[in-house]
Amino acid sequence: MPGLTVTSDNAYVENAFAWARERALAWVTTDAAPGHxxxxxxxxxxxxxxxxxxxxxxxxxxxxxxxxxxxxxxxxxxxxxxxxxxxxxxxxxxxxxxxxxxxxxxxxxxxxxxxxxxxxxxxxxxxxxxxxxxxxxxxxxxxxxxxxxxxxxxxxxxxxxxxxxxxxxxxxxxxxxxxxxxxxxxxxxxxxxxxxxxxxxxxxxxxxxxxxxxxxxxxxxxxxxxxxxxxxxxxxxxxxxxxxxxxxxxxxxxxxxxxxxxxxxxxxxxxxxxxxxxxxxxxxxxxxxxxxxxxxxxxxxxxxxxxxxxxxxxxxxxxxxxxxxxxSFTVVHHLVAGLLGLRPDAASAALFIDSHLPADIARLTADHVRVGEWDLRIAQEGRHTAEVTVHSGPGPLTVTVGSAGPCSIAPGGTARVTTPTKDAT
The missing domain is CATH 1.50.10.10 (Glycosyltransferase)
Known part of the structure; x- marks a missing residue:
């Protein structure tokens, strides 16, 4: 599966993710020496x-x-x-x-x-x-x-x-x-x-x-x-x-x-x-x-x-x-799961999303987010609109965005959900 990527209207966010991803992966020691x-x-x-x-x-x-x-x-x-x-x-x-x-x-x-x-x-x-x-x-x-x-x-x-x-x-x-x-x-x-x-x-x-x-x-x-x-x-x-x-x-x-x-x-x-x-x-x-x-x-x-x-x-x-x-590891987590407000329940084929974007970030997209066997693209605009694409998976994924009700997204499908705007605090 392709690796996780992050894009945003804020270049600082993109640069931060690129640094954190590269640095975190550099700390992997699997097979770096015999017996590891x-x-x-x-x-x-x-x-x-x-x-x-x-x-x-x-x-x-x-x-x-x-x-x-x-x-x-x-x-x-x-x-x-x-x-x-x-x-x-x-x-x-x-x-x-x-x-x-x-x-x-x-x-x-x-x-x-x-x-x-x-x-x-x-x-x-x-x-x-x-x-x-x-x-x-x-x-x-x-x-x-x-x-x-x-x-x-x-x-x-x-x-x-x-x-x-x-x-x-x-x-x-x-x-x-x-x-x-x-x-x-x-x-x-x-x-x-x-x-x-x-x-x-x-x-x-x-x-x-x-x-x-x-x-x-x-x-x-x-x-x-x-x-x-x-x-x-x-x-x-x-x-x-x-x-x-x-x-x-x-x-x-x-x-x-x-x-x-x-x-x-x-x-x-x-x-x-x-x-x-x-x-x-x-x-x-x-x-x-x-x-x-x-x-x-x-x-x-x-x-x-x-x-x-x-x-x-x-x-x-x-x-x-x-x-x-x-x-570096926690920066990756905070930039994706934190800012997008992701709460997964892979065993139940479910994902809850609740935007935590601050005023500095108008748009944030994380592609190839893995929840169980599902490969997802999750995009947010401000604190009110989320778009979720299921690239692949074993079946439909139930996604709930903020106060909106749940929606079922089949592999290959996309759902765009708009919720009442909430102020950043």
């Missing part, structure tokens, strides 16, 4: 490794670039590494031949581990099922066992107070275990962090979509507890985490702040809007020191319709031209 797994670089450019956190976040862009084999191989490799001896934590990093990276691993009870990654792997793997419809994401025994254990045995092994949420030791030492992805705040360690809860919530919802109400009910209980107890009305924000003395910390937590909104844990009402105002202000006053952290921000703001803010931080990533692999 199907893989791509995911971590520091100076380290020939792939890291769990990075792979989780790069997988969306990797799919769009045709790297489904790499996604499956790497995510399954992490799943296989979560053993009882490691109290169901997956290993943090591997070399491209599949060997554990000794830099981050000294033994089964002494290796880098962060609670959010446990749930992130489940969420992002099942997200790949949404994109591909590939039954292996559900049927592979290592992955299937990992999904269940991440929300069952892992939680049981690390939930000392019985509230259904795992705790970290709170030492600030990532070799002992961290509650958060935010490694910049080791001087103020947490035992529970909002990003850990948020990704547990996301994993449970993803499992609930496939396996029933029990997982959804657990996700709802976690969210209800968070909304009821982690909010400070006077400050107008949610806490970033719980400290070793079990008090809530309402300070600025970078990932431990914004990932809660990225997964929907903070809801969609007035409190969430106040919290996002706080996040936006803090990003200007105290931005993260690492480019990796910025790569989440477009997804945070696209989710809640703050499209100009998402575009502001997407431009920051693009302008950095940073060689950290996560930047």
């Amino acid at each position: 797994l199907a893989s791509y670089w995911a971590g520091y450019p100076s380290r020939a490794m792939f890291y769990s956190r990075d792979v989780c976040h790069q997988a969306g862009g990797a799919h769009l670039l045709g790297l489904d084999a790499e996604n499956f191989t790497m995510l399954r490799h992490f799943a296989r590494s979560a053993t009882a001896a490691r109290t169901w934590y997956p290993v943090w990093a591997f070399h491209f031949d599949g060997e554990i990276a000794a830099l981050d691993y000294r033994g089964d009870d002494d290796f880098v581990r962060e609670i959010p990654a446990v749930f992130d792997l489940t969420w992002r793997a099942l997200e790949q099922y949404d994109w591909t419809g590939d039954q292996r994401w559900l049927d592979d025994p290592d992955l299937a066992a990992y999904y269940r254990r991440s929300v069952n045995e892992f939680v049981e092994a690390h939930d000392s107070d019985g509230d259904g949420v795992p705790e970290a030791p709170g030492t600030g030492d990532i070799f002992v275990g961290s509650a958060t992805y935010n490694e910049q705040d080791a001087d103020h360690p947490l035992i529970v962090a909002a990003d850990g809860i948020a990704l547990q919530y996301a994993a449970l919802n993803a499992l609930g979509k496939l396996y029933g109400d029990d997982y959804c009910k657990r996700a709802t209980r976690i969210q209800q507890e968070f909304l009821a107890t982690w909010w400070d009305e006077q400050l107008g924000r949610f806490a970033r985490g719980r400290t070793v003395d079990h008090g809530l910390d309402f300070g600025w937590g970078l990932e431990s702040s914004w990932i809660a909104s990225m997964t929907g844990l903070t809801g969609d009402g007035p409190r969430n809007e106040l919290f996002l105002d706080y996040v936006e202000k803090q990003l200007e006053l105290s931005p993260p020191q690492n480019i990796e952290a910025f790569s989440y921000l477009p997804e945070v703001f696209f989710r809640h319709g703050r499209d100009e803010s998402a575009w502001r931080w997407l431009r920051h990533l693009i302008d950095s031209r940073d060689d950290y692999p996560e930047v």
